[in-house]
Amino acid sequence: MSAVDVLGTPAPAEATGEAGAGPWLSAWRRLRRNPSGIVGAVIVLVFVLVAIAAPLLAPYRPATSEWFGEVTPTTVPGPSDEHLLGLDSFGSDLLTQLIYGARSSLVIGVVSTAIGLAAGAVLGILAGGIGGKVDTIVMRVVDVLLSIPALLLAVSVAALLGRGSFSIMLAISAAQVPIFARLLRASLLAQRGQDYVVALRSLGLRQRRIVVGHMLPNSLGPVLVQATLTLATAVIEVAALSFLGLGDPNPAVAEWGRMLVTAQDRLDQAPHLALYPGIAIAITALGFTLLGEALREALDPRSSR
Amino acid sequence: MSLLEVEDLRVRFSRKGGPTTTAVDGVSFSVDAGEVVGLVGESGCGKSVTSLAVMGLLPRRGTTVTGSVRFDGTDLLTLSPGQLARRRGSDLAMVFQDPMTSLNPVLTLGRQLTEVLRTHTGMNRSAAKKEAVELLGRVGIPDPRRRAGEYPHQLSGGMRQRVLIAIALACTPRLIIADEPTTALDVTIQAQVLDLLTALVRESGTAMVLITHDLGVVAGTCDRVNVLYAGRVVEQAGKRELFAEPRHRYTTGLLNAVPRVDAPEGTALQPVPGSVRDLLPWAQGCAFSPRCGVADEGCRSGEIALSGSEHGAGHRARCVHPAEVGV
Amino acid sequence: MNDVLLSVRDLAVHYPIRSGILQRTVGAVKAVDGVSLEVPRGTTYGLVGESGCGKSTLGRAVLRLSEPTAGSVHIGGQDLLALRPEALRRERRRLQMVFQDPLASLDPRQTVESALTEPMAVHGLPGGPSAWRTRVRGLLDRVGLPSNAGSKYPHEFSGGQRQRVGIARALVLDPELLVADEPVSALDVSVQAQVLVLLEELQRDLGLTYLVIAHDLAVVKHVSTTVGVMYLGGLVEEGPSGPLYARPLHPYTRALLSAAPVPDPVAEAKRERILLTGDLPSPADPPSGCRFRTRCPWVQPTRCHEERPQLRVVDGHTADQKVACHFAEDIEAGRILPREVAPAA
Numbered sequence: 001m002s003a004v005d006v007l008g009t010p011a012p013a014e015a016t017g018e019a020g021a022g023p024w025l026s027a028w029r030r031l032r033r034n035p036s037g038i039v040g041a042v043i044v045l046v047f048v049l050v051a052i053a054a055p056l057l058a059p060y061r062p063a064t065s066e067w068f069g070e071v072t073p074t075t076v077p078g079p080s081d082e083h084l085l086g087l088d089s090f091g092s093d094l095l096t097q098l099i100y101g102a103r104s105s106l107v108i109g110v111v112s113t114a115i116g117l118a119a120g121a122v123l124g125i126l127a128g129g130i131g132g133k134v135d136t137i138v139m140r141v142v143d144v145l146l147s148i149p150a151l152l153l154a155v156s157v158a159a160l161l162g163r164g165s166f167s168i169m170l171a172i173s174a175a176q177v178p179i180f181a182r183l184l185r186a187s188l189l190a191q192r193g194q195d196y197v198v199a200l201r202s203l204g205l206r207q208r209r210i211v212v213g214h215m216l217p218n219s220l221g222p223v224l225v226q227a228t229l230t231l232a233t234a235v236i237e238v239a240a241l242s243f244l245g246l247g248d249p250n251p252a253v254a255e256w257g258r259m260l261v262t263a264q265d266r267l268d269q270a271p272h273l274a275l276y277p278g279i280a281i282a283i284t285a286l287g288f289t290l291l292g293e294a295l296r297e298a299l300d301p302r303s304s305r
Numbered sequence: 306m307s308l309l310e311v312e313d314l315r316v317r318f319s320r321k322g323g324p325t326t327t328a329v330d331g332v333s334f335s336v337d338a339g340e341v342v343g344l345v346g347e348s349g350c351g352k353s354v355t356s357l358a359v360m361g362l363l364p365r366r367g368t369t370v371t372g373s374v375r376f377d378g379t380d381l382l383t384l385s386p387g388q389l390a391r392r393r394g395s396d397l398a399m400v401f402q403d404p405m406t407s408l409n410p411v412l413t414l415g416r417q418l419t420e421v422l423r424t425h426t427g428m429n430r431s432a433a434k435k436e437a438v439e440l441l442g443r444v445g446i447p448d449p450r451r452r453a454g455e456y457p458h459q460l461s462g463g464m465r466q467r468v469l470i471a472i473a474l475a476c477t478p479r480l481i482i483a484d485e486p487t488t489a490l491d492v493t494i495q496a497q498v499l500d501l502l503t504a505l506v507r508e509s510g511t512a513m514v515l516i517t518h519d520l521g522v523v524a525g526t527c528d529r530v531n532v533l534y535a536g537r538v539v540e541q542a543g544k545r546e547l548f549a550e551p552r553h554r555y556t557t558g559l560l561n562a563v564p565r566v567d568a569p570e571g572t573a574l575q576p577v578p579g580s581v582r583d584l585l586p587w588a589q590g591c592a593f594s595p596r597c598g599v600a601d602e603g604c605r606s607g608e609i610a611l612s613g614s615e616h617g618a619g620h621r622a623r624c625v626h627p628a629e630v631g632v
Numbered sequence: 633m634n635d636v637l638l639s640v641r642d643l644a645v646h647y648p649i650r651s652g653i654l655q656r657t658v659g660a661v662k663a664v665d666g667v668s669l670e671v672p673r674g675t676t677y678g679l680v681g682e683s684g685c686g687k688s689t690l691g692r693a694v695l696r697l698s699e700p701t702a703g704s705v706h707i708g709g710q711d712l713l714a715l716r717p718e719a720l721r722r723e724r725r726r727l728q729m730v731f732q733d734p735l736a737s738l739d740p741r742q743t744v745e746s747a748l749t750e751p752m753a754v755h756g757l758p759g760g761p762s763a764w765r766t767r768v769r770g771l772l773d774r775v776g777l778p779s780n781a782g783s784k785y786p787h788e789f790s791g792g793q794r795q796r797v798g799i800a801r802a803l804v805l806d807p808e809l810l811v812a813d814e815p816v817s818a819l820d821v822s823v824q825a826q827v828l829v830l831l832e833e834l835q836r837d838l839g840l841t842y843l844v845i846a847h848d849l850a851v852v853k854h855v856s857t858t859v860g861v862m863y864l865g866g867l868v869e870e871g872p873s874g875p876l877y878a879r880p881l882h883p884y885t886r887a888l889l890s891a892a893p894v895p896d897p898v899a900e901a902k903r904e905r906i907l908l909t910g911d912l913p914s915p916a917d918p919p920s921g922c923r924f925r926t927r928c929p930w931v932q933p934t935r936c937h938e939e940r941p942q943l944r945v946v947d948g949h950t951a952d953q954k955v956a957c958h959f960a961e962d963i964e965a966g967r968i969l970p971r972e973v974a975p976a977a
Contacts, residue, residue: 022741022743022785023740023741023785033321194736195731195732195733195736195737196736196737196738196739196740198692198697198729198731198737199729199731199737199738199801200739201697202695202697202724202727202728202729203724203728203750203751203754203801203804203805204721204722204724204725204751204754204755204805205750205751205754206721206754209754214739214741214742217741218739218740218741347820347821347822348791348820461911461912464911491682491683491847492682492847492849492888492891492892492893493682493887493888493891493908495891495893496890496891496893496905496907497891497907500905518820518821519821519893520821520893520895521892521893521894521895521900522893523895524893524894524895524896524897524899524900525893525894525897525900525901544897545897545898548895548896548897555822558822559821559822560895562821562822562824562825563821563824563825563850563895564824564825564828564848564850564851564853564854565850565894565895565896566849566850566853566877566889566892566894567877567894567896567899568850568853568854570873570874572854574825574828574829574854575825576822576823576825576826576828576829577822577823577825577826578826580790580791580792580793580820580822580823581790581820581822582790
């Protein structure tokens with residue numbers, strides 16, 4: 001027996017104070033104890049709150065270009081009493097743009113991840129649950145999707161569908177589909193050989209009930225982790241697609257990626273126009289990543305408790 | 306003086322933000338040169354952790370080891386990692402339970418042997434290769450020269466375990482610790498590997514600590530036996546005395562609960578009630594008392610010492626109401 | 633009680649080996665290759681053998697958890713292999729399995745109560761949820777678990793308790809036949825006896841029939857009425873447990889018994905080991921004739937190479953002890969001596 005085995009044996013549940021705890025509750029307790037997880041969770045929480053409460057938090061309405069008159073070809077008004085962060089190059093209040101930008105990112109990120117997850121899960125469940133020819137066909141489709149670089153795929157889809165937020169959402173989700181498909185398929189396959197699945201069959205449960213009632217819930221953990229990490233990349237990809245010119249046609253729109261694009265023209269005059277949205281993107285992505293990693297550790301029964 | 310003297314060994318593990326577990330709670334035993342001493346017990350008794358503590362293989366973080374482990378007079382627990390590493394392999398060697406995971410899957414068997422040889426004896430490459438082939442032959446591997454160039458996955462479980470033994474014996478250590486060396490093997494292979502191990506050990510005068518949960522293995526291989534429960538030694542005796550006149554109620558319980566191939570037809574098993582998790586901390590009495598049929602108030606208070614000149618020479622039990630002879 | 637509950641005839645489970653881009657079948661792993669046995673109602677048949685002998689595969693094939701390639705399985709007269717999926721599903725009520733690792737065989741996300749009531753709901757047992765819960769409490773009590781066990785999760789129990797949960801679950805549908813695959817090998821020694829005693833009691837009280845699969849000879853001896861020894865996919869010896877252990881006939885059985893450790897130093901010192909040569913052959917390419925001939929200390933140049941021996945009665949033994957060896961009588965009488973075998977795994 002190696003040292004790892006000896007120490008890896010979990011102490012009886014009572015000893016760790018987790019008596020009566022189902023797997024979700026135990027995971028929650030482990031998550032609470034993880035410092036980077038807490039940091040991530042706080043960042044995500046702040047992001048979500050800002051996004052949801054945007055109308056209440058922002059001093060003005062977004063993308064109004066109300067103060068366009070104050071912007072000259074060589075200057076962009078900086079911080080003042082009315083505009084805490086100053087204006088952007090289109091004359092909108094910068095703080096307002098940033099706050100509403102969170103909303104854009106959240107909506108697009110969440111929707112695209114949800115679509116990607118749903119479509120990917122369906123494919124993955126078909127492949128893993130049914131197996132055989134269905135599995136082969138589905139996985140070849142998934143392989144094709146995976147072989148195209150994610151951003152390129154997103155760009156192609158967006159180009160096909162035209163500009164606008166919705167096409168961005170679909171574009172990003174296209175790249176997530178194969179990831180979730182593989183994840184669910186792998187999870188189902190891994191469980192198929194396990195004794196508890198055989199036991200459920202021997203008890204006379206139908207295949208569908210075993211997959212839906214037992215195997216899927218046991219797959220939720222990795223899916224949740226992946227979804228969180230995917231949200232992180234989605235935030236960045238939204239920005240990237242906007243940066244590339246896909247997405248909302250209105251250049252003054254409150255969206256971090258677009259703000260990065262338009263800031264390019266004024267980089268020497270007002271570098272903060274790029275800095276703020278850039279930092280916002282980075283911190284948000286970091287928050288989701290930290291949370292996702294902490295979730296992964298918390299849900300893994302073998303990690304040190 | 307004994308070759309190995311373990312005295313009041315205690316090992317505690319503390320996890321991040323969690324409770325401290327005491328895996329070994331005051332274990333003392335000794336091993337003389339050339340003898341085979343058994344550490345017998347079930348899960349949670351601390352036998353494996355004891356062996357890792359002796360070898361210095363416990364992780365540094367979160368582990369507290371107290372007591373003394375005197376090997377040939379030197380307390381191993383006081384040595385630096387570098388000094389300890391020099392002794393491992395040449396003075397002390399270990400054979401692990403699972404041969405598949407204990408061998409490096411990407412190195413040939415010959416290489417794994419020569420590595421040990423060259424590290425401790427400073428042999429040159431060709432001398433080490435020759436010695437490696439000879440060692441493989443000594444542990445009964447047919448066609449050793451060819452096998453030396455093979456990888457672990459190409460061998461059966463029994464052969465892999467023989468290779469592990471060869472590695473352990475490579476530098477003729479004074480002491481071998483074998484941790485459940487045959488538990489993962491089929492019974493026919495187990496018999497052969499145990500025979501091999503005992504033969505080699507006797508032949509070279511090496512001492513051995515054999516860790517197992519199987520009383521049958523103990524009966525066939527050990528000279529002296531230590532029975533462990535919940536981190537402490539509860540009975541210590543020569544092999545014949547232990548089986549003929551077991552004293553501690555846990556020992557008698559085990560012997561009555563184990564099915565035997567030679568039992569007369571219709572023999573009933575007498576289970577030991579409860580499980581290893583039903584225990585009283587040693588500081589408050591006998592850890593086994595919740596499961597013991599004859600425990601009384603005297604068993605549930607204070608420290609119970611390992612005593613017993615009355616049991617016969619070298620036979621001690623940590624029991625307030627030891628079993629009578631003939632039970 | 634002579635009525636036979638489980639009847640297995642010439643059962644074979646072969647797994648195809650596929651190779652190449654077109655995945656053509658190039659051979660087969662003959663995990664189980666022609667096994668027949670009968671288990672009378674209320675008795676225990678113990679199937680023993682080392683790794684690779686096919687005993688676990690046989691256990692699952694008997695319950696049709698793996699599809700047999702050939703042969704037949706009859707449960708109380710009902711041909712199991714002829715049933716269509718839906719009928720098979722319903723028939724499963726009569727046959728249940730107890731698994732080796734109770735932690736792996738229970739859904740970690742289900743409480744014990746839920747794990748036990750679900751099968752009752754699926755099969756539409758009468759009474760409804762509260763009646764089911766009462767039955768679960770009764771069962772948990774019967775297997776020696778505390779009354780609050782129902783609300784706990786599998787990982788909260790000790791190994792022995794978890795196995796009791798596994799047994800309770802196997803009993804929930806009131807089965808007739810229980811296949812126990814290594815029911816105690818994952819447990820501590822002091823707890824093994826508890827579970828074995830529990831299984832015995834349940835058999836007496838509920839009239840169950842057991843097929844116990846294990847590698848531990850002592851465990852099998854203790855629980856079984858009849859013992860079958862398997863090697864490389866086939867039965868090599870079968871008989872009532874007392875006589876079989878006292879006077880084993882097949883060379884493999886003799887080697888096994890000579891190797892099984894006994895907690896008695898006097899006996900251990902006296903015993904004579906019968907050593908086997910070589911390695912276990914691959915089940916994809918078993919030896920011709922007698923499968924054991926490559927390792928048998930008594931192998932003869934005649935017959936062993938060509939003819940696969942069938943289970944047969946031996947002179948001087950009762951009709952229920954059968955051996956698959958051409959020379960069983962000669963070996964027993966000492967007319968054929970074992971070769972000197974140098975130790976090698």
